[in-house]
Amino acid sequence: MTISRSHVSEAVAQLMPNIIRGVQLDFFVKRRVTQTQLLMLLAIRGYGHPSMGRLADGLHVKMPTATGIASRLARAGYVRRAPGETDRRQVLVQLTPRGEQFIRDFQSVIRRRWEDVLGSLNAGELAAFHRVVTKLSASLQGTL
DSSP states (O other): OOOOHHHHHHHHHHHHHHHHHTSOHHHHHHHTOOHHHHHHHHHHHHHSSOBHHHHHHHHTOOHHHHHHHHHHHHHTTSEEEEEOSSOTTSEEEEEOHHHHHHHHHHHHHHHHHHHHHHTTSOHHHHHHHHHHHHHHHHHHGGGO
16 A cells, blocks of 8 residues: 555644643643743744744744734743844844743653653664654754
8 A cells, every 4th residue: 555645644643632632731831831932932942043023934923923922931031032233123032041941841741752652663663763753853954
């Protein structure tokens, strides 16, 4: 049987909610972080030290929405905003140590969840899955 991209994408689409469901809700509740705020934190980390405009574009939201999310994250101590060095009208955003720690903690929870899920694979399947995930990660690097 030939497996198409459509078949694989459907299987991945069904897998992801099950993976996410295993992430403890209390992880976010304790830290008072929403999924939207998590996406912004991850985008900031991916971009390095982005402008608010870059974040809004990357997250596909309007500037006032991005500003509101960043403001809440700044009040919570996860990000810091500062004017641009060359253009003072531009606002740059970067993670604070607390924001960096939040992402490390989140990745640790995700890693443990995947370790549980991958427990059903044998050594050969694990090796094949690792090759595929590594290749996909490399191809997605420039798509932030």
